[in-house]
Amino acid sequence: MASSNELPVQTLSVTVHPTSPITTTISTVPLPECLAPGDVLIKVEAAASNPKDWLHLVATGTSLNSGDDLAGIVVAVGEGVTRFKPDDRVAAFHPMGKPYGAYAEYAIALEHTALHIPDSMSFEEASTIPLVSLTAGLTLFRRQGYLAPWQPGAQEKNQRKSLLVYAATTSLGTYAIKLAKLAGIGPIVAIGGGSSDYVKGFLETPQDAFLDYRTGLETLRENVKRLTEERHLHLRNGLDAVNEHESWVQVSQMLHGGGRLSVFSGARKYDEQAIPKDVDIVYTFVGTAHEAKYRPSMPKQPSVEDVQGDPAFAGEFFVWLEDMLRQGKYSGHPFEVISGGLNGVSEGLNRLRNGQAGGRKFVYQIGSKGRE
Template sequence: MQQQTALFLPSKNGEYSLGTRPIPQPSQGELLVKVKAAALNPEDWKIQKYGWPFEEYPTVAGIDISGEVVALGPGITRFTVGDQVFGQGMYSPDYAGFQEYSVMKEDFTAKVPQSLSYEEASTFPVALSAAYLLFFNEAPHGMGLKPLDSSRRKKHYEGEPILVIGHGGSSSVGQYVIQLAKAAGFSPIITTASQRHTEKLKALGATHIIERTIPLTSIRSHLAEILNTSTAATGGLFGYIYDAISEKETQLAAYDLLRPSGKLAIVLPSIIETKSEDRHIVWTMGAPNIPHNTAGAKELFSLVTSMIENGVLMPTEIEILPGGLGGIVDGLKILEAGKVSGKKLVVRPEEQ
């Protein structure tokens, strides 16, 4: 069986190292892709440190993938050999991106628009899925927003303010939340981020940027001023809040800012112990193969190419790491140290 190079996690809490494994073969509804670019995510260092979600080792990580289709499994209808594609991998070695070849599910794969490079395309899948599913899944796994109007003429949430909190405006997820919020018509779109990202975030659709270093306990007065409301001391200000970081401090601050019947989307499990019946918290993992995510993820990957071509979505800024798969180890250390902001680290697995 033909072999390929892969970056292995040999054991729970082990050290990533290069090795070889067989090139997998696609089954029903699957593609075999030569991986041209793979983006790094914070989950990739957390997998090594905390040992979740893998139960069997050695394993391969990496779930932001773009590349060239080299083989088709039975039943493929949307792609042919030679197509340039991008999509979301899964936490299973054959479907991972930190290797030279990966199997991809047709339902969670899209064609790379001509305007994008492989590297730019690899920034979309995981972060965009997290943003999209928490907006459009039904509760309790999403806000249950009305579907986007493909003609871009109808804005279902025009005039409705939204807050992207937790310095999430400069995170990859936060950037896609802002773009989807703009497409849905939300206004104003307020986010917390470093002021150095102001120009970029406003280009994506944010109308107001609040400096992320301002204590969350002090943010209410700034928000009330933007919204031109007297509700400064107590009471809710927003019907929709997306916490793209979801640490304890940001969850508590966001929940306090919800008005009755408001919805807070979080990307980690809720730590809020005292909840009121008229304020709602929604959460899901961005994995497309979770049953309650499958329909939404399939819809997303059927739309994403046209959304990029029509200017609804723009890629995250990238930094290409040298050394191919071997460059991932240092890249994950940089991510863990919190030294990456407003961009995605990307590798080219075929470089050695």
């Protein structure tokens, strides 16, 4: 195991409880004396929250350190790790539900779901990138069938393959649009509400379009129909980044025959009668990047054979994403720092639960800034 001179023997770690409102406790947890092959031990400088950090716990009645998005400094690496060494600045996606999560002074991630971050990028911004970017990447390039941007001919083959993004102003919707643009996918029809100026900055005029869902469902359907007819678009691919109030039903009805709609909540069945019979609903479970499989209870799963390649894809994706960050072609999501370091996690998760994110990600400063 390669390591810095002084390895920590323990870490302060947050346990999130599925109460109403969400509560947390902070305790001291011993760190392993030896890392497993492929593991990267990281001193956490910043961690970011995602809706699943409270949703999954409430759904299952489980208490654990549910943080999985982090950025910090490598302290030690396990056997076989070649891309990282102690003192590297990194961002990483921690395996969901496993020990040593992101809401802690030290966390453990796997080499293939970590990436170097530029010296010019803050840890706070970097912590917003890994999990949601990978969710969007798996969706576009594994579940939806677009060519990944590092594959030969991707730009040419993805052209004129339109994409509908519902809830485009969420972090997932915005990252999907960023990745789609880098892969040459388009035209893009983005549907959103508030906080739209940021995502509009990634759309191109006149080929892409932004539609406001606050005009009402009927008007929105008419606008999508008019837009596709005027531009002769065959809108077969879409993603619903919010999965609330049967939004997936509405979005499925905006797609053309033989379409495919990506969804992200494992708590739904997606079997409503109003979903067109020729629209295929596929659930993205980002945990396949670590587990290479879905869990039996999960809805609308892709083929077992397809999912087995997700860890290898994740490794390629993070190497490519690292290069995009270095070149300044990719960036994090707008964020708000929640004060209090680890003590602020409960506030951030309750604000997420109450729908108060407003197009931002909530971030916690856990390193030296969090102790100031």
